[in-house]
Amino acid sequence: MTADLVALRERIAAITARPRAGAPSPFGFPSPSGGGQGGGSRRLPPNCTEEATPFGTVAVRREWFPDDGSQEVGALSTCLGFAPDELRRPLFLDTETTGLSGGTGTVAFLVGLAWREGDGLALAQYFLCDFDQEQALLWAVGQCISQAGVLVSYNGRSFDWPLLQTRLVLQRARWPSPPHLDLLTLARRIFRPRLPDCALQTIEQSVLDLHRADDLPGSLIPSRYFAWLRQGDPRVLGPVFDHNQQDVLSMVVLLARFEALLGSSNEMHPLDRFGRARFLEARGFQVEAIREYQHLWREHQAGGALRATRGALGLRLARLLRREGRWQEARLVLEECWHTQTYPYPAAIELAKLLEHQARDPAAARRIVSEALRLLAVAVVSNAQWRADLERRQQRLERRLGRNESPGLALTG
Amino acid sequence: MSIELALDRLLVQDEFRRHLTLDHTVPARPARYAGFPGALDPRLAEALAARGISRLYTHQAEAAALALAGKDVVVVTPTASGKTACYNLPVLQAMLRDPETRALYLFPTKALAQDQLAELHGLVGALKVDLKTYTYDGDTPVSARQAIRQAGHIVVTNPDMLHTGVLPHHTRWVKLFANLRYVVIDELHAYRGVFGSHLANVLRRLWRVCAFYDSHPVVICCSATIANPKELAERLTGRPITLVDDNGAPAGPKRLLFYNPPVINRELGIRRSSTLESQRIAETFLRAGVQTIVFGRTRLQVEILLSYLQQSLANRLGQSGTIRGYRGGYLPLQRREIEHGLRDGSVRGVVSTNALELGIDIGHLDAAVLCGYPGTIASAWQQIGRAGRRRGAAAAVYVASSSPLDQYLVNHPEYFLGRDPEQGLIDPDNLLILSAHLQAATFELPLSNGEAFGQAPVAELLRILEEDGAVHQAGDAWHWSADAFPAEGVSLRSANADNVVIVDVTRGARVVGEMDQFSAPTFLHEEAIYLHEGAQYHVDRLDWEEKKAYVRPVKVDYYTDANLAVSIKVLETFASRPAEQLTVHHGEVRVTALPTIFKKIRFHTHENVGSGPISLPEQQLHTTAFWLEIPAEVARQFPRPAMQGALQGVANVVSQVSCLFLMCDARDLGAYSETRAPHTGTPAVFVYERYPGGVGMSARLFETSTAVIVAAHDLVLSCGCESGCPSCVGPALEVGEEGKAVALRLLELAALVTAAAQ
């Protein structure tokens, strides 16, 4: 609102002068009286029907798709710790909202849901024709959620789910809380090394080879809903429903893709394979992770697609090997990193640790540390954290060696 | 013993004694105790006993008992009277009874909140129960916020955070709101003017959210001594409030001296520097071994005082390290260090800006020296309150500067000692402020048809918001319907959304403050010296299109003063009253201001040391004003040139005195005079509020106009200058040779004091 007091006063005066009581709304909307009871007189978006709930009617667009894709869930359930039975009953969820800033004034006006039904996929998009139908909408969505084995979303953990929880508090309602699989978390782990970002559309294009035509950008969605509220024109909503449906269907495809990716690393892009190995490591599958890292370490000696990540790969491999007690192998990896100057300073730090504690050769450790510090001093981009770590290490090694050397000198002298 | 010695050393000097305008001893006040409230939990009594408290002062007991009985209360608490017990006791008692109980503490600044938390931790620690107390503000790490929302029994925050960080996300605070039994508002007197008007609306929103979760918290407010604590608390909270102002804390006798530095140039009204005089007096105390605190008005002044004192004491005593500076921005740890040094005697003196005056506890000293009037009587008493132990004598010396307010006060000590006339004024129904918060409220919870929000025409405002696409009516309620977060656009500390943002270019483009569009051309033009929290900044560049002022910290011995070409149009007169041959009015005006040139004016001497042009667009302000109108037949008695200067003089002095009465900053008010006001064609003097629509100050000026005008008259009458000086109507060069005399006559006519003066 304008901060101009005069303008505000003038507008108040104009409104006060206007006849108001019982005046019809300029858009021909009847003023509904009470919790969405006036259902019959409301307009509906295209292809929507009204369904009854204990809290009045709610608009929904339903569709059914044949789905002959694999419904295998073994790898996902092993890697993520979900019960296979839960994963076989996924409920895909995606919301469209009146804003992205969050807070109690942001409403989910469209909730897209999909689940397996028979040999196909059922899609339901619950739509809020007006704010006073929210209780009915939340009830209907809650019915689906109570049937779900696992809730599948894309960024739902930090966006859709908390937002829906806020709506529940405001409507004094409750839902069960099924296990939640946020595909964004998984996508970040696996595709982060290869892709610039992990937005769903990026994943669609670069991983699933899906390309949307005439998609409505997400940033325009709130204004479409407000246009519907004010002008009641159902045509503005078509692209919103389509956008939401595409989001939900992409998740279905992506889940199946993850099952395949986690099951086998054959024919994967080396960067995805590196991401997959990182994911396995994070989930505690150390043996598998070492195997994958070693494979990548050997197969991509020359770098290639892995050139930029070879240092990070070596470091991860060495750390895992050392943790498994295989420090001689780790030493070889780190020495290669150091000699080829790939990611040299973290490698030097790791190598010094290993030489000091496992190989019990503090003099060699000191040599590496001093060399690294000498290089770091002339490096174009210095790093205060590495320098501090190396200096601390050097001091400690000096102390330790000094203490051990003095009696030695005394004996020979 | 040493305090008497030091006072003797001062009072034997003829020169010093002759320029005292007040030598008053505030008698010792015995402690008055009351037992713990009957139902006090034994664990709480034990914890207090462990901290050396075996009984309460009467006001603590009264406040605690009322709060425990569910009454909303405001406690007036002078410095160091144990105000925290007034709210901590009932809150902790309720928590011991029911561990689900939650409380929300509001402090005006983050530093005060931190300080309080340390104190609260001590008491909670002694209780040996698992009560979690947290601060929640802009500095709270994101990782800690979840735990605070879920588990914090006492959440300590500030109004800004409540406004943008808590209320718009209330569903994340279900535990807090559903179990909220107490809301504590400390430093109530800080919430006046625009800030207070905003807070009143934030509290309206808070009560709505509480009602949604079916909680009805008791409010406990603490205020420094002001004239209207009950009224301010009631306006802020929108609830009837019980006043507790019978202070039971003890105090030793205190000698209070007012010293007016001698005039060294009578014609121009120039006095000896208050900084040097304060230094001399503080030195006398310090050399006698008296622990002393010196208050300066600006950071610059503090630095000058500090270095002078350190030098002179190093030369004579070789102990410069024992005088410490204390400015805003000190960390709690540094404060603890100074406090500790004062307690063990290693720190002998502290030189401070008013950072210490706001409730922060550094213990007590023997003497206080006030270098200049801190702006409000409440602040002056708080500074004086720094000197004074529970037993033993103390002294406070106020050294007046040459500003009109200082000169009025030093010559009217009875005003200072009498009932405090300062008002904490707010207008929670200022249309601009209210409509901004109405949006935030709708965002937080849909507004039911017919639901009230203050005294606003809610239905009309909602229609406007609907036209603008911000709200939408569905069923029986109005819903927020825009992709925006309304609380974010509203700053509680200043006026509009279109504020000019002030950026310090030397510190990584850090934002140091903001200013409303109307005032910015006057205070933020290029080459202006902008004062912020006692520090000086030079305005390097003002980008009017982008609404950004780029500044850098400087240390200079001058300030800048912009000349404005102003015109005022009266839009509506709300009320009028005849005063002898003049009339006073209150109403709505439109002020048009075009800044023309600025002058650089040296501190203390007020000499003009430079000037320059200002080229910025004309500004318009729609606000409320108080004005004096002089009928043509009265104006005819005076020569026209004299009249012009006199009117300006009256404007100067009335606006200065108004600040004194209203407890506001000089920047909150503007003054203007016309020899031929457009609406009547006769001379008039206006005092207008600088906030669009005003926050109730001009209304209060109209109500108390006689007292204001009498005070202005007294100030001019008792000034020793011949024909005007910066301490009264303004320098003779500005108001003309006859300006002072005619101004005095006009004020007489306005104040109905014609008979008395002759």
Ligand SMILES: [Zn+2]
């Ligand atoms: Zn004077």
